[in-house]
Amino acid sequence: MPAAIDPNRVLSVVAAVAREARPSFDTYITLDSSLERDLGLDSLARVEVVLRLEREFSLSLPEQALASSETPRDLLRFLLAGRGHAPQAADRTVASLARDRGS
Numbered sequence: 406m407p408a409a410i411d412p413n414r415v416l417s418v419v420a421a422v423a424r425e426a427r428p429s430f431d432t433y434i435t436l437d438s439s440l441e442r443d444l445g446l447d448s449l450a451r452v453e454v455v456l457r458l459e460r461e462f463s464l465s466l467p468e469q470a471l472a473s474s475e476t477p478r479d480l481l482r483f484l485l486a487g488r489g490h491a492p493q494a495a496d497r498t499v500a501s502l503a504r505d506r507g508s
Contacts, residue, residue, distance in 0.1 A: 410462060410484045412436060412477075418457045419444070419477050426450040436478040458484060 416434050423430045423444045432443065440446045446454065455471050462484055470483040 410481070410488055412481055414461060415458065415477050415481050415484065418461055419454055419480075422446065422450055422454045422457065425453075434477065436481065437476050439475060440477070441475070454480070462487075464488065 416436065419438075419440070420434050423434065423446060426447070427445050430445070432438075434444065438444055440451055440454070451471060451474075455466055455474075458480060459466055464484070464487040466480075466483050466487060470480060474480045474483065
């Protein structure tokens with residue numbers, strides 16, 4: 406059975422890649438954090454995020470997910486759509502969900 410799309414798990418994956426890309430990474434990650442500006446993820450790190458999310462949730466994301474996602478919430482929308490859920494459900498997810506470096 407495929408894993409449920411849990412926003413906290415999305416944030417955990419993004420946080421793990423951010424820590425690997427920038428070992429000195431020390432900031433909170435929210436669903437609305439900018440992958441580039443706030444988290445400093447370059448294109449290679451963003452590819453890694455998408456690959457890990459695909460593995461984590463056992464689904465394939467469209468190329469558009471990589472090209473157009475600017476925040477973890479955008480990635481969450483693609484994940485929800487991949488499971489047949491309305492992508493707008495991501496907009497109802499609490500925006501203050503956050504992962505710090507200790508998570």
